[in-house]
Amino acid sequence: MASDVAAAIARAHREEWARVVAGLTRRFRDLDLAEEMAAEAFAIAVERWPSDGVPPNPGAWITTTANRKAIDRLRREARRDELHQEAFMLSDDSPAEDVGVVEDDRLRLIFTCCHPTLSMEARVALTLRIVGGLTVAEVARAFLVQETTMGQRLTRAKAKIAAARIPFRVPEREDLAARAAGVLAVLYLIFNEGYLASGEASDPLRPDLTGEAIRLTRLVRGLLPTGSAERAEATGLLALMLLTEARAEARVSADGELVRLDEQDRGAWDRALIDEGLSLVHERMDAAARDAGALGRYQLLSAINAVHASAPAPGDTDWSRIVALYGQLERIDPNPLITLNRAIAVSELASPRVGLALLERLTVPLDGHHAFHATRAELLARIDRPADAIAAFDRAIALASNTAEVAHLIRRRDGLAASTTGEPT
Incomplete structure (x- = not known):
């Protein structure tokens, strides 16, 4: 497959996945069907676009293909008579069903995935998968669990949505508070995936995800009552996203390496x-x-x-x-990750040794997290324990998946090794 076609498919997946799944869910009222047909449409694109060429409007092509595949599926399944009939809405000029005052399918999809009948963990995981377009492996990394475990959780969550016939709509104002915490948690994790993308083949940063998270957070904040605790948290989340996104241009160097906060060009x-x-x-x-x-x-x-x-x-x-x-x-x-960040701050305020003492308490809960080992490596280097620091860098490199972060860690490790042996970097 030519690199430009592969890039076009990857870009279409990043930009269109959530919209396509949301549109299919609205039309067919079946989250499983929506996800499967969206995935099938992209698979067909992988087969056809290299020979047929990238269509002028990739999103429209994916949407049309997914809708056609959904109709074909429903026609083959006589047991879905009700949904089969609904599929013909594609050619039906009658007014669409009222699904709320907010005309945004992706926001409705988030509220569907964040229904209070689901556990908080299931709400966050399902929305990362369905709305954020993350793979099961990427969602599993966000929760620090095995991929098979996360796959089972996602399957159970979708089955529960189907069994409970959870509606595809933004809830009424009196129901918003019950959903707000889960929705905000989802948006935060979607933003984080864009801020530091996981997956070895992904771009280091995904502005499509950070931009979408900011857009949806603005919408959610506007829905919540002024003066409520939920709106206060939405305001805090929006501020957090904006302040973080402001640094995007300075976070990756021209050669694709992550730039630490203290090394960034603040003028950018x-x-x-x-x-x-x-x-x-x-x-x-x-x-x-x-x-x-x-x-x-x-x-x-x-x-x-x-x-x-x-x-x-x-x-x-x-x-x-x-x-x-x-x-x-x-x-x-x-939360051990919060303690990790406090240890970093303490190392700056007091000393690296004090910060390291706090960090060592997190060895068990964060042993599989690359940020723990990267932080430990930096602190060990600062207290003149280069051999231990290099070993910690090696562990962090093995666990990290973001290409820019891996490049940064390799440079730091190699620079430390060179300074220890006296060889030029």
Whole structure:
């Protein structure tokens, strides 16, 4: 397959997957069918586009093919008489069923996947798979579980949606609060996949996912009642996304290597996104101070990112503020990855040895996570334990999948090895 055709198919999958699945779900009311037919349409594209050429509108071609395959499937399955009849809506000029005030199929699909009858874990995993277009392996990595385990969870979640006949719609205002936490968690993880894409063949960054997560978070925030705790968290999440996305242009070097925060060209950061994000953070912090209310997870994370975004240079970073914010975050959301980040902040505020002591407590829960070993390697190098640092870098490289991150880790390891032996880098 020519590289340009392969790139066109990959781009169409990134940009169109969620829209195609959402449209099929709206029409046929069958999530399994929607996912299967979307996948089949892309498989057909892999077969035909190399010889037929990439169509002028790849998304429309995929949509049409998926719809036709769905109709063919339903025609073959007489037991689905009701859905079979619905399939002929393709040529039906009658008004479509009212599915809510928000005209966005992908948002409705998120709310379908985040129905409260599903466990929180199932809601997040299913939406990452169906809406985010992540593979089962990528979703499994996000949850730190085996791929087979995640595959079983996804199958059970889709079966439950079908059995419960969960509607494809944005819920009424009084039902939004019950769904908000799961929806925000999904959007956050979709954004994270775009921010640092998993999968060895993927681009290091996926702006299609980060952009979509930001767009949908804006929509969700607008649906939630002003002054509610749910809207406050949505505001925090939106601020977090904007402040993180602002650094996108500076995060990968020209030769495809990840650039650490302290090494980034801050002049390349998007000031418009930073200003909007800081405005939202200050709005939430001011409101929390007035109401003496506790800040939620996303509000605290956005406040941490605001400290970084406000520092003109790495040396101006207020690490004491960051350590304090991570301490608050640990109290409301005990999580080894949060503790990992607090250890990094402590190493900057106090010393690498103190940070390393905190980090070593996470060996069991994070042994399979590349960020743990990469952080450990950096701290070991700073306290002059090069052999241990190189071993930790090797472990991090073996676990990492993002191409830009792997390139960065290899350079750091090789540079440390060269400095230890006295060889030129």
